[in-house]
Each structure stands twice: as C-alpha cells, then as structure tokens.
Amino acid sequence: MTTLETGTDSHRPNSYRSGPDERGRFGIHGGRFVAETLMPNILELERAYEAAKKDPAFHAELAEWFKDYVGRPSPLYLAGRLSEHLGGARVYFKRDELNHTGAHKINNTVGQILLARRMGKKRIIAETGAGQHGVATATVAARFGLECIVYMGERDIERQKPNVFRMRLLGAEVRPVGSGSRTLKDAMNEALRDWVTNVGDTFYIIGSVAGPHPYPAMVRDFQSIIGREAREQIQEKEGRLPDLLVAAVGGGSNAMGLFHPFLDDPGVRIVAVEAAGDGIGTGRHAAAMTAGSPGVLHGARSYLLQDGDGQVIEPHSISAGLDYPGIGPEHSWLKDVGRIEVASATDEEALEAFGLCSRLEGILPALEPCHALAQVIRLAPEMGKDEIVIMNLCGRGDKDVATVADRMGVVL
Amino acid sequence: MSRIERRFTELRRAGRAGLVTYLCGGDPDADTFDAILRGLPRAGADVIEIGMPFSDPMADGPTIQAGNLRALAAGMTLARVLETVRRFRARDETTPIVLMGYYNPIHRYGRIRFLDDAVAAGVDGLIVVDLPPEEDEELCLPALERGLNFIRLATPTTDDARLPAVLANTSGFVYYVSITGITGAAAPVVQQVDAAVARLKRHTDLPVAVGFGIREPAQAAAIARHADAAVVGSALVEIVAAHAGGSSALIEAVHAKVAELAQAVGGAREA
Numbered sequence: 001m002t003t004l005e006t007g008t009d010s011h012r013p014n015s016y017r018s019g020p021d022e023r024g025r026f027g028i029h030g031g032r033f034v035a036e037t038l039m040p041n042i043l044e045l046e047r048a049y050e051a052a053k054k055d056p057a058f059h060a061e062l063a064e065w066f067k068d069y070v071g072r073p074s075p076l077y078l079a080g081r082l083s084e085h086l087g088g089a090r091v092y093f094k095r096d097e098l099n100h101t102g103a104h105k106i107n108n109t110v111g112q113i114l115l116a117r118r119m120g121k122k123r124i125i126a127e128t129g130a131g132q133h134g135v136a137t138a139t140v141a142a143r144f145g146l147e148c149i150v151y152m153g154e155r156d157i158e159r160q161k162p163n164v165f166r167m168r169l170l171g172a173e174v175r176p177v178g179s180g181s182r183t184l185k186d187a188m189n190e191a192l193r194d195w196v197t198n199v200g201d202t203f204y205i206i207g208s209v210a211g212p213h214p215y216p217a218m219v220r221d222f223q224s225i226i227g228r229e230a231r232e233q234i235q236e237k238e239g240r241l242p243d244l245l246v247a248a249v250g251g252g253s254n255a256m257g258l259f260h261p262f263l264d265d266p267g268v269r270i271v272a273v274e275a276a277g278d279g280i281g282t283g284r285h286a287a288a289m290t291a292g293s294p295g296v297l298h299g300a301r302s303y304l305l306q307d308g309d310g311q312v313i314e315p316h317s318i319s320a321g322l323d324y325p326g327i328g329p330e331h332s333w334l335k336d337v338g339r340i341e342v343a344s345a346t347d348e349e350a351l352e353a354f355g356l357c358s359r360l361e362g363i364l365p366a367l368e369p370c371h372a373l374a375q376v377i378r379l380a381p382e383m384g385k386d387e388i389v390i391m392n393l394c395g396r397g398d399k400d401v402a403t404v405a406d407r408m409g410v411v412l
Numbered sequence: 413m414s415r416i417e418r419r420f421t422e423l424r425r426a427g428r429a430g431l432v433t434y435l436c437g438g439d440p441d442a443d444t445f446d447a448i449l450r451g452l453p454r455a456g457a458d459v460i461e462i463g464m465p466f467s468d469p470m471a472d473g474p475t476i477q478a479g480n481l482r483a484l485a486a487g488m489t490l491a492r493v494l495e496t497v498r499r500f501r502a503r504d505e506t507t508p509i510v511l512m513g514y515y516n517p518i519h520r521y522g523r524i525r526f527l528d529d530a531v532a533a534g535v536d537g538l539i540v541v542d543l544p545p546e547e548d549e550e551l552c553l554p555a556l557e558r559g560l561n562f563i564r565l566a567t568p569t570t571d572d573a574r575l576p577a578v579l580a581n582t583s584g585f586v587y588y589v590s591i592t593g594i595t596g597a598a599a600p601v602v603q604q605v606d607a608a609v610a611r612l613k614r615h616t617d618l619p620v621a622v623g624f625g626i627r628e629p630a631q632a633a634a635i636a637r638h639a640d641a642a643v644v645g646s647a648l649v650e651i652v653a654a655h656a657g658g659s660s661a662l663i664e665a666v667h668a669k670v671a672e673l674a675q676a677v678g679g680a681r682e683a
Binding site: 035293301 | 467469470477489516517541567568570593
C-alpha cells in the first residue's frame, strides 16, 4: 500500500508531462473522491474524452473554434516599457486577455461544450468565482443553444456585478449561493449538488484544473494551447526558449495551460504565484500550496487550506478568481517533485502591479494576473538583459475597475 | 459477527424492518446531542448514524448542511464525535453506531489513527460519502481489516454493470439512496424503490437500508415493506433546527418523532 500521508514524492519521473495515471493520480494528488451517484457520470465523461482525444475530427473542430470564435492565437507581446522600467529581463506577455470574453477561460469552455455536444447532453452547469468562467460558459452555451445554469457565491455576485449581468444577457441563469463563505468553493459545492440531482442530461463544465479525474487533465489539455503557442512564438521572436515562466494560480488553469508544454525543458524555470491576500502571516489569504496541507475537497486530493480538524478555511483574496481554498492536483504534484516554484503576492502588491501595467503598457490587467506581475516585478530586475520572461496575462481588468476604485477610495 | 450484522439478524428473525436514524454529531451542542443519543434506542432506533461534521458537505441539502455548521460552531470535532460514541457505548453494548460523513476530516486526523480510535470507541461501521470503490485502498480496506463495517451507498445511477464493484467490499448493510439528489430533497417513489431493492437483492445477501427523502411515518412504512430498514435524517435534523438553543423540549421532540417512525416501520409488514 502507498504511504498516503507523506506530503512529498521524491521519485523523479522521466517526464513531467505523462500524468495522471489511470486512477487520475499525480503522485499522491488527484483521484476521484465523489459520491457514488456521480461515479457513472465521471466514468462516462472519461470514456468520452478519451475517444474525443483520439478523434482527429474533434481536434480539427476545436482548432477551428479556437481560431474563428476565440480569436487564437493570442499574441506574444514584448512589454517594452515595463521591461525597461524593471531594468532586467525582457518581459513578454502572453495576451490571453485578448480572447473573446476577455480571459483564458474560454479555451476550456469551448473544448468542454464540444464534448458535451458529442455526448448528447442538453443542460450545462458551471461554477464561477470572478465570473470569467461563468461568462465563458454562458457564451458557448448560447452559441450551441444549450440551457445554462451558473452557480455563483453571493459575495462574488456583489463584487462582480458586471459579469453577472453579462451572463444574464447571454441567456444563462445565475443562481446565487448563500451557503458557507458564499464564494467560489461554495458555488462548486452547489454545482456538484445540482449534478447529483440531474445526472442524466447535465454536463458540468468545471472551470479549473481541479475536481475529480478526468477534469484536471482535460482542462489542462484544453488550456495548454496557451503554452504551445507561446513556445512557437518565443522561438520565432527570440530563437530560443524562455528562462522563466510566471503565472497566477487560484485553481491553476491558466498557469497549467502555460506551464505544461515547457515542463520537460530543464532550462525553463517555472513560478506559480498564489494570492497572499492581506499577507500569509495574517491567515487571510488563498495560498494553498504555500500555507496549506494535503486534503480532499471537490473530488481530488491536493493542497488545501484547512484547520487541524480538516475543516476548510475560508480563503481571502482581492481577486475573486483566486479566492479558492484549494489548487489543482497537478500543481501540487509539480511542487512536491520540485519542478515548479511557488511564490505569493498580496492584495497590495497586486494593486501596485495593476497601476504599473496600466500606466506603462496601456493595458488594464485583471487582478488575477496582477499577482503574477507582482512576482515578475520582483524577479525581472535581478535577471540579465539577455534573459527572457513569459508571463501569462490571462485576463483583462475591465471587470475589476470597480474593485480597484473602491480600494483607492474613488467613488465612480 | 459485528453489532450491525447481529442487529439485522435479529430484525430478520422478528420479521420486521429496522429504523436507522441520522443526526449530526454535536448538533446543536455536545451535551444536548449526548442526551438525544442516549434516548434513541429506547425511542426505537435500531441502528444509529452519527454525522461527522464537515464544512463542505457536498452531497447534503440545506437542512443537514445547517446541522453540520451548527455543530461546528458549537465546537464539535471528529475527536469529540469519537468521545461521544465512547460515552454512549459505556451505557449501551448492543445498538450499532455508524459514523457518516466526508473523507477530509478523517484524512486530516490520520486515517489509520482514526480507524483504530473508532474501533476503540465502539464504532461499528462507516459511511464516507466521497469514497467510491475506486478509492478503496484509502479507508475501506484498512477499515475492513480492523473489523469495521464499510457501508457503501448504491444509487439509482449504479447500474447492473457497476453494482458488483460497489458491493464487493461493502459489509454490514447496503445503503440504497432512493433518489438521484441530495439529502432531504424530493420524496422517493415507492414503486421504483421496491424495484431497486429487488434488484440489489439479486446481487447481494446483505440487508438493504433505504434513505434520502423519507420524512413521515407512512413513507417509512411503505419503504419498510420491502427494504430491511428505512433511514430518516433530514426530518430529525429539522426538529433540532426548530428548537434553537437546545432544550429538554428538543430532546423529547426528537424522541417522539423517532418513536412514531419506529412504530410505523416495525408494523409495516403486518398491514
């Protein structure tokens, strides 16, 4: 029997890109910790996804939707003034904020809705935190003519009103979730409750590399278009691979999308940035890998913010998209085996990065990638001018304007 | 033979179905819960399920979610649930106790330490909602090695192809979830449940208990005509919720409801 309680796995694999195993495990992380009612659905989804992966027609269809509907490839942009300001490495932004709906989330929802259609599902459910995944789900559900219900915590509804209205304009029903901390984790609980109740006709589009197997692998596969493009683009522009990749992690889908195609390139340093909220020491943060321990929530084992009795601790971040107490299991494994480094940035640091990026580059970034940018601001000056950084600019900041104004004491 | 197996053997001999009650451990507070628990066998509970409180009970409806949160707010922990069982066991040697809940608190406690402590406290069986057979090595197999019953949920979505896998390491009894949904939601359709119980019995000799959505004595009696036991949870937790603060009235009200249900279940096959 495996030693499940150990938090680290010193075994070095031949490839960092071959996971998960047939049980959906990445080291000790991952798995399928769900109620029996859902198991047949999970297994059906796994079979359908495996079949789709082997079907060239599915890949061709996905590529077409990426190109003409999402607007891919997204540019790889040399943030020249920022690089100059920081005085070190050349910093590139992978511009996934230019996608349709303004974030990387649509890469995954397009993929999953094509799968839902193949499986003949009629009803789409989703959870959302910042509302970006909800909007991306409502968007594809509208386009494919499927009923769509989005679960969203009452607190998130309050701080992301424009996205709530966008979802409604797209014909989705937004169901407020008033249980627990009334944020993303509770929205996911409620979506799972819906799925248990409506198993036959419902497809659950999970928005991150989290949840039971096969979701973490499937969402990663759809999002890894980010890293595949970035790899080609940087070789075109610079003739070589980057020295450093940086991305923000809540559940971890934008980061995994960028990182995965580079995992087996030993020269590429990789840093995932968690939300430190008011500061790790205050306990008010969302940094599961920095300050959590392995636990089981929402269908998988992974690092989790929990108390000594295994109760989930309510996370905090200024960014609703990072306000989640867990992290995708593949990230946890990559941390355990030492392939990725984990850093964190506070609300305050993210806001400073927001201001800097807006003024120097003419880009209002979403508060989520501002956490990654805060880390770039720390690392780039220490690097040589011939070194290259790619940061995933995974969402645009329009949705966060009210939050930023509020923090600046500005009444709009 | 475990206490659970002995209890179902007795029920079979007596020609009647059993009543399984669920309450959330430590709801609304530890002392009131102890008093409720102590009186359950006399009120007519044949098997007692105690919920292990969890912050994120994903398969439960609003009633049991609220029960979990009340218990946590009152300071309940997994260790205290085990103490509660130990106190009960000192007075009652025969009524089976099943702990029901989610995996994370057990995972955090340390799964082997938990199993050993549960056996020592006098726990007879476990129901862990988010541990399907695919994850048996986590807790199910070590629990069976220690003589604990591991009771699995079978659901309307568990088809004939999957049923053998679900039943393989199940012991004590099988818990048939009568609806696709969360606890305390829609009422089950009796004819469908009867057919499902018959299907289960083609696959196993284990007793079949039916739960989720059973609220009233008449419903429980209808279920008990074919099933070996009826499980009632949300309807009891609602009584706790209705008596905020905990009181002797609360304790009496729970026991009165259990007595009503027990009478209906016990007499179901005479009608």
